[in-house]
Amino acid sequence: MDFLIDFFNLNDVQWVPQIVNIIWNGSLYSLFALGYALIFSVLGVLNLAHSAIFMWGAYVGLWAVCGNTVFDGQCPAVDVPVWWAIPAAMIGGGIIAILVDRIAFYPLRQRNAPRLSQLISSIGIAIMMVAIAELVFGKERLSMPLDAIPRRNFDIPDGLSIENPLDIGRIGLGMYVAEFNILLTPVRLQIIVVSLILMIFLGFIVTQTRLGQGMRTVAFSERVSSLLGVHVDNIYMIAFFISGALAGAAGMLYTLNSNVFLPSTGSELTLKGLTVIVLGGLGSIRGAVLGGYLVAAIEVYMVAATDYGGLADAVVFFLFFLVLMFRPQGILGQPLPDRA
Amino acid sequence: MALLSVTDLEVRYGMILALRGISFKVENGQVVCLIGANGAGKSTTLNTISGLLKPYAGKIEFDGRDITKWRPDRICKAGLVQVPEGRQVIATMSVQENLEMGAYARSGGWLGPYLHPQKARKLSEEQRYDIEMVFKRFPRLQERRYQKAGSLSGGEQQMLAVGRALLARPKLMMLDEPSMGLAPVLVNEVFSIIKDLKAEGKTILLVEQNARKALEVADYAYVLERGQIIKSGPAETLRNDEQVIAAYLG
Amino acid sequence: MKQRFKIVVCLLLIATLVLPLSAMAQDGGDEEETPRMGFWEECADPANLSGEIPIGVVFGLTGSIAQYGEPQANGVRLAEQEINESGYLGEEATVTFVYEDGGSDRETSIAAFEKLINEGVVAIIGPTLSSQAFGADPLAADAGIPVMGVSNTAAGITTMTGDPELDQFIFRDSLPESGVIPGTVATAVEILGIEDVAILYGNDDDFTASGYEVFVDALEEAGVEILLEETFSRGDVDFSVQLTKIIEQDPDALVVSALIAEAVQIVTQARQAGYDGPIIGGNGFNSPALFTDAGEDANGVIVGAAWNVGNPNELSEAFVEKYTEAYGNPPDQFATQSYVGAWLMATAVRCADSADPADIRDALASIQDFPSPLGLFSFDEDRNPVHDPVVQIVDDGAFAVFDESYANYFD
Numbered sequence A: 001m002d003f004l005i006d007f008f009n010l011n012d013v014q015w016v017p018q019i020v021n022i023i024w025n026g027s028l029y030s031l032f033a034l035g036y037a038l039i040f041s042v043l044g045v046l047n048l049a050h051s052a053i054f055m056w057g058a059y060v061g062l063w064a065v066c067g068n069t070v071f072d073g074q075c076p077a078v079d080v081p082v083w084w085a086i087p088a089a090m091i092g093g094g095i096i097a098i099l100v101d102r103i104a105f106y107p108l109r110q111r112n113a114p115r116l117s118q119l120i121s122s123i124g125i126a127i128m129m130v131a132i133a134e135l136v137f138g139k140e141r142l143s144m145p146l147d148a149i150p151r152r153n154f155d156i157p158d159g160l161s162i163e164n165p166l167d168i169g170r171i172g173l174g175m176y177v178a179e180f181n182i183l184l185t186p187v188r189l190q191i192i193v194v195s196l197i198l199m200i201f202l203g204f205i206v207t208q209t210r211l212g213q214g215m216r217t218v219a220f221s222e223r224v225s226s227l228l229g230v231h232v233d234n235i236y237m238i239a240f241f242i243s244g245a246l247a248g249a250a251g252m253l254y255t256l257n258s259n260v261f262l263p264s265t266g267s268e269l270t271l272k273g274l275t276v277i278v279l280g281g282l283g284s285i286r287g288a289v290l291g292g293y294l295v296a297a298i299e300v301y302m303v304a305a306t307d308y309g310g311l312a313d314a315v316v317f318f319l320f321f322l323v324l325m326f327r328p329q330g331i332l333g334q335p336l337p338d339r340a
Numbered sequence B: 001m002a003l004l005s006v007t008d009l010e011v012r013y014g015m016i017l018a019l020r021g022i023s024f025k026v027e028n029g030q031v032v033c034l035i036g037a038n039g040a041g042k043s044t045t046l047n048t049i050s051g052l053l054k055p056y057a058g059k060i061e062f063d064g065r066d067i068t069k070w071r072p073d074r075i076c077k078a079g080l081v082q083v084p085e086g087r088q089v090i091a092t093m094s095v096q097e098n099l100e101m102g103a104y105a106r107s108g109g110w111l112g113p114y115l116h117p118q119k120a121r122k123l124s125e126e127q128r129y130d131i132e133m134v135f136k137r138f139p140r141l142q143e144r145r146y147q148k149a150g151s152l153s154g155g156e157q158q159m160l161a162v163g164r165a166l167l168a169r170p171k172l173m174m175l176d177e178p179s180m181g182l183a184p185v186l187v188n189e190v191f192s193i194i195k196d197l198k199a200e201g202k203t204i205l206l207v208e209q210n211a212r213k214a215l216e217v218a219d220y221a222y223v224l225e226r227g228q229i230i231k232s233g234p235a236e237t238l239r240n241d242e243q244v245i246a247a248y249l250g
Numbered sequence C: 001m002k003q004r005f006k007i008v009v010c011l012l013l014i015a016t017l018v019l020p021l022s023a024m025a026q027d028g029g030d031e032e033e034t035p036r037m038g039f040w041e042e043c044a045d046p047a048n049l050s051g052e053i054p055i056g057v058v059f060g061l062t063g064s065i066a067q068y069g070e071p072q073a074n075g076v077r078l079a080e081q082e083i084n085e086s087g088y089l090g091e092e093a094t095v096t097f098v099y100e101d102g103g104s105d106r107e108t109s110i111a112a113f114e115k116l117i118n119e120g121v122v123a124i125i126g127p128t129l130s131s132q133a134f135g136a137d138p139l140a141a142d143a144g145i146p147v148m149g150v151s152n153t154a155a156g157i158t159t160m161t162g163d164p165e166l167d168q169f170i171f172r173d174s175l176p177e178s179g180v181i182p183g184t185v186a187t188a189v190e191i192l193g194i195e196d197v198a199i200l201y202g203n204d205d206d207f208t209a210s211g212y213e214v215f216v217d218a219l220e221e222a223g224v225e226i227l228l229e230e231t232f233s234r235g236d237v238d239f240s241v242q243l244t245k246i247i248e249q250d251p252d253a254l255v256v257s258a259l260i261a262e263a264v265q266i267v268t269q270a271r272q273a274g275y276d277g278p279i280i281g282g283n284g285f286n287s288p289a290l291f292t293d294a295g296e297d298a299n300g301v302i303v304g305a306a307w308n309v310g311n312p313n314e315l316s317e318a319f320v321e322k323y324t325e326a327y328g329n330p331p332d333q334f335a336t337q338s339y340v341g342a343w344l345m346a347t348a349v350r351c352a353d354s355a356d357p358a359d360i361r362d363a364l365a366s367i368q369d370f371p372s373p374l375g376l377f378s379f380d381e382d383r384n385p386v387h388d389p390v391v392q393i394v395d396d397g398a399f400a401v402f403d404e405s406y407a408n409y410f411d
């Protein structure tokens, strides 16, 4: 044990705050990867436009709370509770994802086009979506007003009292955050909570509902599902909606944390998301979640415990490579049927 | 009015003419069989009826409605259910879930089963009862209820495929070579299942290469050769037809 | 409006011909006179120049880098207008600045340089980033065309090829980190009594990495202990892992070498995390985006600069006024340096009295004590700029000159 701690240079790591960093970063990665994995498992195709949907979701959320000024590249004021951006981003992301399916995948699917052309088609639409975002919102960084987002670390606000049972949780949180030097802001707490809810919700849908059964049947075989009375196109539509809503939620939470809205937002996540779902197991919901936290843990570890923070991506991709070599089905995946 | 009537059906794969204008009927309560050699066009016929293939010409009527242009899921929901060639059980799901998927067609409109809070999750009383009936019919499936369907033997998979189709409460069940690839003992078992179904009054369109067995259970039969129906008649008659004996029963 | 402007310019032109500039710089000149650039008495009016003299300008005009590139282009445009309207290059000649987008990567700038060199420009101003300069400047040097960086502050820019024959064509008017940071660190340490610091820097960018090295030297010089050094990559938007480590160490000051996009994130996130001590930044912090995007979180950021909008220098005040009138917002350091750069190039052409790149180079190299918004400007023997820097602190949403009055600011 001591040997391992020395070997991984964990002596100086501040456990509690860094684990909190892993949790909220990992939640974001998982949330992003879930939608990616969902489409892959249902369609058998990687939707490389997923990160563009992520970016668009964030802009839709921004538009919802900021109003039409975003089209002039500005967000001077947020008059509604900023959290409304999240459901707005989810609905927006869902609808945009359906459009992506209709434009990039559906016509090819109708013609039984090979999976590779569907993959390339999704790259094409991703590039278009970024270009359109640049036209609509401008290439410049957009931000909400600084005071619109509660991005301060939790502390113990004045006027709370231990006498009041309602305040105790808030005081406890503030004390805990201060005691362990945790960097926990309301946005990051929101990231953790929303991701958790959405993950559980998705897990419930996929494993516990008729819809989820339908999706898994379509994932197994389109032909068999239609013989069983499954309206395959509707399943695709719903799957894209859910996937887009998850991407939108992830995009909104991501940008709420950074307050940087750029058309290039999320482009770095295309590959990272792919790594996440491959590590966890392609098309596996639990795998996507596991992969998300794993990648976050590696990134945080590299910065927190070594002097090679810049190599975090390299380590992640090395692991990706190892998994592809020795366990192509991923850590939690079952051996795959033939899919591209 | 026949339950199913196929008129001048012509199907092409690109330039290849797979069905050259066939016509046949299935009456309510009948077991009709379609026999023919490998590549005669039997699966093509069933898949076209099921809506998986679009005919080049011809007409398919079921239960008094023209279903020629319907989507497969709609045809299934209308009560015309196919047990596809090679079983096609959902290998990644348990036996129980495969059966639940069989009842999928009964669970409502296009968003019905998804948005209804109870239907979204639960099977109806009726569906649950039907699943229990399938287990009663095939006790071996009950033993493997929570096993993945992919781990079942060929015979068990065929039982599951039939059970799954029954859960849609079909008005007409189409079986595509149910005995294919099974050991002789199991072949007999499969045909006894079909006999049981017949005894219960189910309407069945059976596609088989095993003409001898098929003609034993069927009421009426059609012989398909290179995309054309070359002979038809009561099963009894065909069983004694010299040409049929020479080509299929010899 | 435009007509009146022209009249004013003509009047001013006459006035400056009458009043020597040096007199104005000393006593502030006539109350009604606005001090103006150029007409440097060191060289005579040009006699041999004619036609449009093309000078290339390569700035990053698209993407996130545009927040530097746009003000830079604005500075050159303003200078171009003044130079030509004042007849600085004589009756017959005008200067034409040819603008090319240098993007935010090396390749785009290299392509822009190639295009301009083929088009026959006599000199080039740019590119925006040091990392681009390392790729593109050798092209100009090879072609024998003088190139002047107006925002390249990485170490070794003007000696990048290692070959004196080529290096002699590479200039810059942007005070390198090594010219600004030591003074900044020394002043901050002296006034605030800083004993230990944490450093956070981008290690995948020439500019921020060389800034980091200068910081380390300056901190050692000042006897400050470096508790820990953390790195990040360009494009990062979250620094919570690094900040977790830094805050645990409780340093007296946080030293940051970053471009403005990351700088804004680091400043806001450090403040969110409850760190309210001084943040000493490199040249990348010198952008109005620091105030618009980080708001009051930017208070307490200490940055050395080649220039400050509040510079008590008459040419600077005049420039700020004209720039603000032209573009609706005050100039930043980048606009000022590019403005001065354009004037320096024009002065070199004027003093050389020739449109030959080699002559222009020689004239550029011999510029000494040129009055400008940056102060009296000279090139040293390595073609690096020499002028006095300013140490600034962000106070109440604006840069102020950092002096003893801020000794208790962080208490």
Ligand SMILES: Nc1ncnc2c1ncn2[C@@H]1O[C@H](COP(=O)(O)OP(=O)(O)O)[C@@H](O)[C@H]1O
Residues within 6 Å of the ligand: B013, B016, B018, B036, B037, B038, B039, B040, B041, B042, B043, B044, B045
């Ligand atoms: N997907 C296909 N593409 C082209 N030809 C096909 C295809 N499927 C079947 N065929 C051809 O159509 C004919 C009928 O096939 P099929 O209906 O599968 O016969 P059966 O089920 O009677 O064995 C065969 O000649 C076969 O080669």
Ligand SMILES: [Mg+2]
Residues within 6 Å of the ligand: B039, B042, B043, B044, B085, B177
């Ligand atoms: Mg067949």
